[in-house]
Amino acid sequence: MSEPRRSIATVCLSGTLEDKLAAASAAGFDGVEIFENDLIASAASPAEIRAYCRDLGLSIDLYQPFRDFEAVPPARFRQNLRRAERKFDVMEQLGTDLVLVCSTVSPEAVDDDELAAEQLRELAERAQRRGMRVAYEALAWGRFVNTYEHSWRIVRRADHPALGLCLDSFHVLSRGGDPALIRTIPGEKLFYLQLADAPQLDMDVLQWSRHHRLFPGQGSFDLTTFAGNVLDAGYSGPLSLEVFNDVFRQADPKPAAVDAMRSLRLLEERLGLPVAEPAPDLDGYAFAEVVADPGTAARLADGLAALGFAETGEHRSKPVRRWEQGGARVLINTSGAGPDTAEIGALAVESADPLRSARRAEAMSSPILPRERGPQEAGLVSVAAPDGTGVFFCDTAADDGWRGDFRDTAAPAAGLITGIDHVSLTQPFDHFDEAALFCRSVLGLEPEEVTEYAAPFGMVRNRGMVDATRSVRIALNGALVRRGEWAPAVRDPQHIAFTCTDVLAAAERLRASGAPVLPIPDNYYDDLDARFDLDPDLLGALRRGSVLYDRDAGGEFLHLFTELFGSRVFLELVQRVGDYAGYGVGNAPVRMAAHRRQRMTAFGR
Ligand SMILES: O=C(O)c1ccc(O)c(O)c1
Numbered sequence: 001m002s003e004p005r006r007s008i009a010t011v012c013l014s015g016t017l018e019d020k021l022a023a024a025s026a027a028g029f030d031g032v033e034i035f036e037n038d039l040i041a042s043a044a045s046p047a048e049i050r051a052y053c054r055d056l057g058l059s060i061d062l063y064q065p066f067r068d069f070e071a072v073p074p075a076r077f078r079q080n081l082r083r084a085e086r087k088f089d090v091m092e093q094l095g096t097d098l099v100l101v102c103s104t105v106s107p108e109a110v111d112d113d114e115l116a117a118e119q120l121r122e123l124a125e126r127a128q129r130r131g132m133r134v135a136y137e138a139l140a141w142g143r144f145v146n147t148y149e150h151s152w153r154i155v156r157r158a159d160h161p162a163l164g165l166c167l168d169s170f171h172v173l174s175r176g177g178d179p180a181l182i183r184t185i186p187g188e189k190l191f192y193l194q195l196a197d198a199p200q201l202d203m204d205v206l207q208w209s210r211h212h213r214l215f216p217g218q219g220s221f222d223l224t225t226f227a228g229n230v231l232d233a234g235y236s237g238p239l240s241l242e243v244f245n246d247v248f249r250q251a252d253p254k255p256a257a258v259d260a261m262r263s264l265r266l267l268e269e270r271l272g273l274p275v276a277e278p279a280p281d282l283d284g285y286a287f288a289e290v291v292a293d294p295g296t297a298a299r300l301a302d303g304l305a306a307l308g309f310a311e312t313g314e315h316r317s318k319p320v321r322r323w324e325q326g327g328a329r330v331l332i333n334t335s336g337a338g339p340d341t342a343e344i345g346a347l348a349v350e351s352a353d354p355l356r357s358a359r360r361a362e363a364m365s366s367p368i369l370p371r372e373r374g375p376q377e378a379g380l381v382s383v384a385a386p387d388g389t390g391v392f393f394c395d396t397a398a399d400d401g402w403r404g405d406f407r408d409t410a411a412p413a414a415g416l417i418t419g420i421d422h423v424s425l426t427q428p429f430d431h432f433d434e435a436a437l438f439c440r441s442v443l444g445l446e447p448e449e450v451t452e453y454a455a456p457f458g459m460v461r462n463r464g465m466v467d468a469t470r471s472v473r474i475a476l477n478g479a480l481v482r483r484g485e486w487a488p489a490v491r492d493p494q495h496i497a498f499t500c501t502d503v504l505a506a507a508e509r510l511r512a513s514g515a516p517v518l519p520i521p522d523n524y525y526d527d528l529d530a531r532f533d534l535d536p537d538l539l540g541a542l543r544r545g546s547v548l549y550d551r552d553a554g555g556e557f558l559h560l561f562t563e564l565f566g567s568r569v570f571l572e573l574v575q576r577v578g579d580y581a582g583y584g585v586g587n588a589p590v591r592m593a594a595h596r597r598q599r600m601t602a603f604g605r
């Protein structure tokens with residue numbers, strides 16, 4: 001199949017109708033569903049909107065919604081027909097021929113399929129006279145019609161060429177509906193397809209729909225199977241996004257529309273449509289880069305040295321130094337950071353084919369970043385994650401790899417640290433889903449379970465993103481709501497976690513060398529003892545070394561943290577025993593409180 005048309009409902013985006021249309025066009029959408037409220041609030045006439053859309057290269061694929069039309073007493077029916085004719089007038093000026101009618105929630109309506117079919121037939125007849133069509137959609141909370149099977153029975157009964165179905169993944173999947181029967185509906189009766197994902201929530205379906213819908217790939221619905229059935233049935237209209245979401249309603253519409261486009265492309269890929277080259281296999285981290293002011297950089301360098309890293313190289317043209325131990329590489333970049341600042345400026349993954357990774361990123365709406373490059377330097381390609389972190393695609397072993405950008409100053413050290421286990425990034429609360437979608441679509445990572453926990457300064461959500469072989473893990477963290485302005489000390493923490501073959505031994509050495517290990521309070525160890533009944537020697541060693549502990553079905557996890565370098569960056573050593581799959585998030589509140597104590601002490605408060 002060729003590329004489908006891609007549309008987006010104006011309700012997905014923030015702003016005035018004009019803002020929304022401009023954003024949809026800039027992100028590359030072919031068409032829009034115009035929501036009535038957006039049009040009503042606009043000062044532009046429908047004809048002007050039509051011209052504006054044409055200039056933007058957007059078709060108007062659907063006008064919506066028309067509510068509470070069918071299965072009503074005669075007097076109300078006459079009024080509804082009059083109302084419909086007025087909307088057809090608007091559609092004529094807009095130049096669109098498809099109106100969405102959602103199943104009634106009116107208390108005046110009656111439970112009578114025959115009447116519903118008859119009245120919809122009359123509506124379709126009037127639409128047809130004006131060259132228009134009607135798409136009937138079963139809302140999950142419709143008074144009598146709340147499944148697509150039921151809406152299809154009514155449409156079949158009405159039997160009019162200008163009456164068909166609008167299928168909306170949310171309404172079907174939120175009710176646990178079986179999308180397989182969609183295949184039995186003739187394709188020409190499928191007038192429109194709306195796509196929305198959602199997190200699995202146990203709540204009233206209307207509230208769920210109006211506040212928590214997500215773009216495909218951001219939630220937990222199986223949209224691939226759903227949309228696959230619709231395409232298999234012979235549907236040939238646009239793939240259209242219809243997402244009601246409190247966060248997107250107030251987000252900058254330009255990046256939100258790009259995010260939306262990315263979600264559609266990922267879905268198309270899952271549907272087997274030709275969108276982008278598959279994500280090349282990844283094989284661990286090439287490096288992580290910390291950008292810091294010189295003072296913070298010096299303290300970070302001391303910290304790395306205490307952990308057994310050696311400074312092994314100096315960049316040929318930039319103020320960047322390379323630190324290494326085993327396969328763990330950290331670049332410290334001292335350009336451009338303000339005082340008391342360190343942040344993870346970039347992470348670099350080993351790609352089986354960096355150029356293919358770059359082409360995929362571009363196909364997934366993540367443009368390659370422009371880059372200044374010295375004469376002897378490698379052609380490194382990078383893209384920006386939604387939070388601005390650079391992501392480089394590398395082949396370290398290649399003759400012309402990135403290592404050549406550095407003058408080697410010393411040999412790499414060997415020690416207990418062997419590589420980078422994961423990088424943890426904190427997202428602003430309203431960019432969490434966007435970040436996860438970026439990792440999924442651009443890097444080909446798969447999401448792990450979402451964990452939510454109560455931390456000292458608010459609820460925090462954690463979700464790991466991993467490649468198939470778990471060689472690249474990115475831990476995404478974020479507050480569930482906008483962070484309280486009062487919350488002191490540590491803002492949006494980020495960290496690099498190193499794989500360590502023996503965290504307890506490392507802790508001993510660090511203690512002896514006076515390294516900036518984050519002290520963990522006794523209360524934590526008393527609780528560990530209560531929870532896990534650990535061997536007293538092990539518990540003692542954990543307590544002495546400020547090493548934290550966790551356990552899951554697969555194995556055990558030992559980890560320790562450094563103090564902060566600057567306002568937000570710290571390091572972690574982790575040891576996975578057996579098949580432990582997590583990140584020790586249960587220990588995160590203890591770590592956060594400890595980091596806060598460190599910062600308050602440092603500032604003499
Ligand atoms: O929430 C609603 O009312 C509403 C309206 C139109 C739709 O297409 C829909 O899925 C929901």
Ligand SMILES: [Mg+2]
Nearest residue numbers: 137168194242
């Ligand atoms: Mg809908």
